[in-house]
Amino acid sequence: MLKIAHTICPSCSVGCGVNLIIKNQEAVGTYPYKRHPVNQGKNCKKGRDSFHILNENRLKNPLIKKTSLEQVSWDDALDAASLKMKSYSPIEIGIIASGNCTNQEYEILKKFAESMGVENIGYNAGTFPSFDFKTATLDDVENASTILIIGDVLKENPLLGRRVILAHENGATTISVDLFEKTLTGINSDEYIQVGSMSEFSEISKQVLPKLNESSTVLIENLKTSTEFENILKVFEGSDAKILPVLDDCNSKGAMNHLPALNKDELKEILEKVKLLYVVGDDPASYNIESMKNLDFIITESCLVTETALMSDVVLPGSCWAEKSGSFTNTTGETQKILKIVEAPVDARDDVNIMIELAEKIGLEL
Template sequence: MTNSIEDIEEADCILIIGSNTFEQHPLIARRVVRAKDKGTKVIVIDPRKTPTAKNADLYLQITPGTNVALLNAMMHVIIKEGLIDEEFIKNRTKGFEELKKVVEKYTPEYASKICGVSPELIIEAAKIYGGSERSSILYCMGVTQFKHGVDSVKSCCNLAMITGNLGKRGTGVNPLRGQNNVQGACDMGALPNVFPGYQKVDVAYEKFEEVWGVELNHKVGLSIPEMIENAGKEIKCLYIMGENPMVSDPDIGHVEHALEELDFLIVQDIFLTETAKLADVVLPAACWAEKDGTFTNTERRVQKINKAVNPPGEALEDWIIIKKLAEKMGYKELFNYNSPREIFEEIRKVTPQYAGITYERLGVEGIPWPCKDENHPGTPILHTEKFLTPDGLGVIFPIEYEDPGELPDNEYPFILTTGRVIFHYHTGTMTRRSKHMVGEINEGFVEIHPEDAKKLGIKNNELVKVSSRRGEVIVKARITENIKKDVVFMPFHFAETTANILTNTVLDPNCKIPELKVCAVKVEKLKISEGMPSKAVSSETT
């Protein structure tokens, strides 16, 4: 997030795109509610009329995968209506004239044919966002998990920059992280192209070779989908920590086949997940309440966590497992840490954003990075005076709309989009072991619009077969006007009817994220003879 969670309340307009904030980020949603109570206008862009959308002042029911077209149209209106911040554009950015040329053709009427939102709603949304003194953008995986997800994020940034909505309270471009330490993992270099602190692998390797006293690979690594694709080929062994790709990754049938092709699979987790069941070795890890250390949350706030109880049985803290493995592999001197505090001291040394953060300073509230020295208070709002670029200017990237990787056709006429429900978390590894959560819901479903259901002869709660080019799943139909016509929705939490047996492996060429939010499917009324299978069926196994 460019801004803090608390200053969301100071926005005059909150644009929520690709995020069901009220169900998936309820603490942040409280800030949205408080802002709304003060008069803030809330705009929600989503193909589903979620609880978030139902609390909006303006709801735009978009066709999945068309964010860029809609955002370009909003910018077209903002430029036409003179709602740009000319001083901010002149003094703080570059690339505006090129953007202006690109968005010129994205009239509300033109974009409406692409995104399925009426021109009137596009104009109204643009005027509210552009006409507000302070506008904040909140987004989540409904923006990023596309073949052109990076383009969608850049479009959000363009919108904020041309209206001067960066660098001050109540504004910003604010991605809502889906798990408690996703930001921290990225900060620590858990990405294929960077070392800790987002220092590029092919540039900063000499610094880290000197600090660690070893020769490092200078090449950019592989993303998770690329690892799966190369499993059993160039990659002979995978070590998976706290991840459950047998539920969370696209085209599950292919994932299972790839993992089985490995010479050796190691899984480190707190439960025996669907992925762990395929492993040659399972390393039992400690959960969040059973270890010391730090988490870095969605607003870049580094927070200290303290062990409440000891891990059960043979389970160990992650850093201890890694240290023991390193010792067995001959790196005892290099991994001579004795506590999380010692590890954090190294983090401070190699990660500029963390340089001024100490365990003593963290206290209860934590500190948002960047924090350059021990006298620095931390940085709740980024880009207040200049951007983090060599010349200090924000780069406006003109973006043309491009179609998703897979569109509906006569054989597969529906767009499937996936997501979460309020009662379950990610792949259900934890929540599906809670009797209260499974008491609310413990099975998959597919949402389908009443008009589509009527054409197909499908009734509410009937079993249906949802198929894509990669496999098929049998689930109950949930007939609802909350889903856009010609679009269906499935949650991905439930391994027995996982939506990701259907999803597409096409990747964003820039960040390598898979297009989990769009694929083409068909929905069929289930024949009695087909029955209810024990698990989803994949094209890899048929």
């Protein structure tokens, strides 16, 4: 028997609606959500393929490292994790999350850290530091008279790119800036400016700024460092243009609303100064394994088999996005609810419940 259930795509920060096709309690495909206001019945390839996340490379049982990772009961895994966390001082503990958790998970994780007195906490923010200004909306993009695009939005975020194309069809001028000789966005822009590095942007801005006004939007994607983002923002301080940072993960903006945004250097600093690391949804071993070699103990809570999970001392199998209820906040700041559609596989559990049970084992009140 087939069932179709609506959810929010987890593939990027735009927040498109997507319908999962469920057969015998397993996700087997997707179908565009025709009335969703973000993507208006369209889904990109990443959105169409999003159901694969539920079925591939999953963690299914709690694990503890003995001579190797071995399957154990939930009580044994939580006991091992809680006993170790209680044996370290707050300054020796680090907590790192990803931008793919729900808002409810960030809220619980923040309370968890505060109850333990842990200050070494944050989420992997990629190249975007925390910001609190009101961003452009998708309608602002579609109705703009001029659009300045930093990065290859049409390739990386096709449904946001669709709004750019609609604006262009309505007469908007599009200007693209990127590091590469040729990009999909550049090919489809009225003007393409190639730069050797984003440090050149302040010079280029002198020819671009006069073309922007209150009906213009600026899309910022594909930066290498958070400093580049901060410097680019300074360029637009005197402009009336609306700005839309295109964040990396599906709930990067939600994470930013609850936890410190950590760039690569800040993540490295935490990894090198703590002794026990609690990872929720992220995979720091994939981008900073050298800094993890001096850790005494690693606890990973994740739905996927990752490099970090494989080197962990305790692994707590969590739920994937369609296996839990909560909410995501997209890159324009719009919060959308998701509902549980299918069960998590085998012995995996809801992440909020895992955090609460771990806190209870430690003796914390959340």
